[in-house]
Amino acid sequence: MAxxxxxxxxxxxxxxxxxxxxxxxxxxxxxxKGKILGLVGESGSGKTVTGFSILGLVDPPGRxxxxxxxxxxxDLVQLSEESMRHIRGKRISTVFQDxxxxxxxxxxxxxxxxxxxxAHEKMTGxxxxxxxxxxxxxxxxxxxxxxxxxxxxxxxxGMRQRVAIAIALLHRxxxxxxxxxxxxxxxxxxxxxxxxxxxxxxxxxxxxxxITHDLSVVAGLADDICVMYAGRLVxxxxxxxxxxxxxxxxxxxxxxxxxxxNTRGRPLNQIPGMTPSMLSLxxxxxxxxxxxVADGACEEQPExxxxxxxxxxxxxxxxxxxxx
Amino acid sequence: MTEPNAPLVRLQNITKRFVKSLDLTxxxxxxxxxNYREEVVQAVDDVSFTIxEGEVVGLVGESGCGKSTIxxxxxxxxxxxxxxxxxxxxxxxxxxxxxxxxxxLKSQMIFQDPFASLNPRMRVRDIIGEAxxxxxxxxxxxxxxxxxxxxxxxxxxxxxxxxxxxxxxxGQRQRIGxxxxxxxxxxxxxxxxxxxxxxxxxxxxxxxxxxxxRKELGLTYLxxxxxxxxVEHLSDRVVIMYLGRLVEVATAEDLFRDPNHPYTKALLxxxxxxxxxxxxxxxxxxxxxxxxxxxxGCYFHPRCPHATERCKTEAPVLKEIGPGRLSACHLNDxxx
Numbered sequence: 001m002a003x004x005x006x007x008x009x010x011x012x013x014x015x016x017x018x019x020x021x022x023x024x025x026x027x028x029x030x031x032x033k034g035k036i037l038g039l040v041g042e043s044g045s046g047k048t049v050t051g052f053s054i055l056g057l058v059d060p061p062g063r064x065x066x067x068x069x070x071x072x073x074x075d076l077v078q079l080s081e082e083s084m085r086h087i088r089g090k091r092i093s094t095v096f097q098d099x100x101x102x103x104x105x106x107x108x109x110x111x112x113x114x115x116x117x118x119a120h121e122k123m124t125g126x127x128x129x130x131x132x133x134x135x136x137x138x139x140x141x142x143x144x145x146x147x148x149x150x151x152x153x154x155x156x157x158g159m160r161q162r163v164a165i166a167i168a169l170l171h172r173x174x175x176x177x178x179x180x181x182x183x184x185x186x187x188x189x190x191x192x193x194x195x196x197x198x199x200x201x202x203x204x205x206x207x208x209x210x211i212t213h214d215l216s217v218v219a220g221l222a223d224d225i226c227v228m229y230a231g232r233l234v235x236x237x238x239x240x241x242x243x244x245x246x247x248x249x250x251x252x253x254x255x256x257x258x259x260x261x262n263t264r265g266r267p268l269n270q271i272p273g274m275t276p277s278m279l280s281l282x283x284x285x286x287x288x289x290x291x292x293v294a295d296g297a298c299e300e301q302p303e304x305x306x307x308x309x310x311x312x313x314x315x316x317x318x319x320x321x322x323x324x
Numbered sequence: 325m326t327e328p329n330a331p332l333v334r335l336q337n338i339t340k341r342f343v344k345s346l347d348l349t350x351x352x353x354x355x356x357x358x359n360y361r362e363e364v365v366q367a368v369d370d371v372s373f374t375i376x377e378g379e380v381v382g383l384v385g386e387s388g389c390g391k392s393t394i395x396x397x398x399x400x401x402x403x404x405x406x407x408x409x410x411x412x413x414x415x416x417x418x419x420x421x422x423x424x425x426x427x428x429l430k431s432q433m434i435f436q437d438p439f440a441s442l443n444p445r446m447r448v449r450d451i452i453g454e455a456x457x458x459x460x461x462x463x464x465x466x467x468x469x470x471x472x473x474x475x476x477x478x479x480x481x482x483x484x485x486x487x488x489x490x491x492x493x494x495g496q497r498q499r500i501g502x503x504x505x506x507x508x509x510x511x512x513x514x515x516x517x518x519x520x521x522x523x524x525x526x527x528x529x530x531x532x533x534x535x536x537x538r539k540e541l542g543l544t545y546l547x548x549x550x551x552x553x554x555v556e557h558l559s560d561r562v563v564i565m566y567l568g569r570l571v572e573v574a575t576a577e578d579l580f581r582d583p584n585h586p587y588t589k590a591l592l593x594x595x596x597x598x599x600x601x602x603x604x605x606x607x608x609x610x611x612x613x614x615x616x617x618x619x620x621g622c623y624f625h626p627r628c629p630h631a632t633e634r635c636k637t638e639a640p641v642l643k644e645i646g647p648g649r650l651s652a653c654h655l656n657d658x659x660x
Binding site: 043186255257258268275 | 600627
C-alpha cells in the first residue's frame with residue numbers, strides 16, 4: 001500500500017540578496033495512514049519550511065527547485081495553485097504554533113469554522129454549524145454550543161489551540177501537519193492536547209507530521225522520527241531506534257543535551273559551537289565543525305545511508321558500538 | 325547544605341495584589357447606578373520560603389501562578405503588597421533608599437528573552453560595562469580589562485565588545501545577559517525562564533555555564549522555570565506554586581522521587597520525557613483557573629482526582645510532612 005505522503009528529494013531554496021539559502025536540501029520521507037512522524041530540529045534547520053513546502057505555502061524569494069511530493073497519487077509540486085487550494089485545508093490541514101495567528105481575532109469561532117467548511121463542501125448553514133459543533137466537542141471543548149459564539153480572545157491559550165485543531169479536523173483530512181503546536185502551552189495543557197491528538201489520529205487513521213524541537217514530546221507521541229540539521233535529514237528511523245541507539249553525532253548530542261533524571265547535577269553533554277548560518281555552511285557535512293568525530297573525510301558531503309534496517313543516517317562515522 | 329542556618333534570602337508571608345482601578349468613565353457610570361468594581365488579581369498569596377547561601381532553589385509552576393512576580397519582588401523590581409523580604413537578615417523594604425540600592429545590587433536578574441532584554445542601540449561593552457562603572461565597582465580606565473574578564477567567564481569572545489546585540493545568536497545574547505548580571509559582582513542570581521527561549525543544544529551550554537559559575541563564584545540561584553527537567557537537573561530544593569500559593573516545598577531528590585501534592589504528581593507525570601515512548605497520555609482535566617476569579621477552598625480542587633468536600637471549602641495550609649518537606653494538601657491529614 002502506498003504511503004499517504006511521500007516526499008522525495010525535496011529541495012526548497014530561498015534566493016535572497018545575500019545569496020542562495022538551501023533551507024530544505026534533498027529531504028525524503030514517508031508518512032503512512034494513522035502514523036505520526038516527528039520532524040525534529042533546532043531553529044533554522046528547515047523543519048518548518050519542509051512543512052510549508054508540502055502545503056505549497058512557500059513564498060518568493062523561496063521556491064521548490066527540485067523533488068516530488070506525492071500525495072494520493074499526485075505530485076503536489078506540479079499542481080496549479082487552484083488545484084492546491086482544493087487540497088489545502090481539506091485533505092491536508094495544518095496546526096501552527098501560535099493559535100492567535102491562525103484565528104481571526106475579529107470573527108466569532110462559528111463564523112470561522114463555517115467559512116472553512118463551506119469553502120470546500122456544499123452544505124446548508126445548519127449542517128455546517130452542526131459539523132463545527134461536533135468538531136469542537138471532539139477536541140474536548142466543554143459546552144460547544146455556547147463556545148461557538150465566542151471570539152478567540154475569550155479562550156485561553158490551550159482552548160484556542162483546541163479550536164485550531166478542531167478547524168484542522170473539520171474536513172477529516174488525510175494528513176495533518178502540526179508545527180510546534182504545543183510549544184507555547186503549559187505542561188498540563190500540553191498533555192491534554194497530546195492526548196486528544198493521539199486519540200484522534202488513532203480513531204480516524206489520519207497521518208500526521210509533528211514538527212518540533214522537543215525530542216521528549218516526540219518520544220511520547222510519534223512512531224517515526226526524522227532529525228534535521230541545516231536543511232538536511234541527518235537521521236531517520238523508528239522512535240525507539242533513533243532514541244535508544246542514535247547513530248549520528250548530532251542526534252547523540254541532542255539527546256545528551258536534554259536534562260533528565262540520569263544527569264542530575266552533572267554537566268550536560270553539550271554540543272559545542274552554534275548552528276551555522278545557512279548562508280555560509282561548512283563545505284561537506286554541515287555538522288563537521290561542531291562534531292567530535294569529524295575528520296578529513298567529512299569535507300565531502302555524506303549521503304544518507306541505511307546501515308541498520310529501517311534506519312537512515314547521513315554520516316561517515318556513525319556510532320556503531322552498540323549493536324542493540 | 326547550610327539551608328536553615330544561614331538563609332541568604334527569606335520571604336515572609338509575601339503577598340502581591342495587582343489592582344486595576346476604575347477610570348473616570350466607569351466611576352461616572354457607577355455614580356448613576358452602574359456596577360463596576362475594581363479588578364483585583366492576587367498574583368502571590370502569603371508565600372514564605374528561604375533560599376540558603378550557595379543553594380539553587382527551583383521555583384516551578386504554570387502560567388499565571390505568580391512565579392515571575394516572586395522573582396521580580398526578590399530582585400527588588402516590584403514591591404510586595406504585604407510581607408517582608410530579608411536579605412542576609414536585613415529587611416529590604418525598611419532599609420533607607422541608598423542602603424537598599426547597594427543591597428539590591430547583590431541580587432541580579434536574568435530574563436527569558438535575550439532579544440527583548442538587551443538594548444539594540446547599545447554596544448556590548450556598554451550593555452555589560454554601564455552598571456559596574458555607575459556603581460563604582462571599576463573605574464572607567466580599568467573597565468576594558470574588567471570586561472575581558474567578565475566576558476571570558478561567560479564564554480564570550482572579548483573581541484566582540486564593540487558589536488551590537490543583534491549581531492549575536494540567541495545563545496550568545498543570553499551569555500551577554502548573564503555577563504551583564506555578573507558584572508556588578510552579585511551573590512544571587514534570579515533566572516526567570518532564562519533558557520526557555522533557547523534551542524536544546526544551546527540550552528545545555530547555558531545550563532552548564534550556570535553550574536560552572538556556581539562552582540567558581542559560589543553563587544546562589546533562584547531558578548524560575550516551567551521546565552521540570554531543567555529544574556531537576558540544577559536545583560537543590562524545589563518550590564511548586566499553583567495560582568499564587570505554594571503547594572509543595574522539598575529537596576529536589578525527595579520531590580522527584582516521591583511527590584506529595586496531587587498537583588506536583590500531575591506535573592511530574594505529564595512532563596514529556598525522552599524515555600517515555602508512545603505512551604498513553606492521561607492528562608489532568610480542566611483549565612488553569614483565572615487568578616481574577618480563583619476557585620474556593622484549595623485552588624486545585626476542581627482538577628484534583630482526590631478532591632473531597634473539605635477541599636471545596638477550606639484552603640489547606642502548608643504543613644511539614646517530613647524533614648524539610650512542606651505540602652499544602654488535606655489528604656495528608658487523613659493519612660496521618
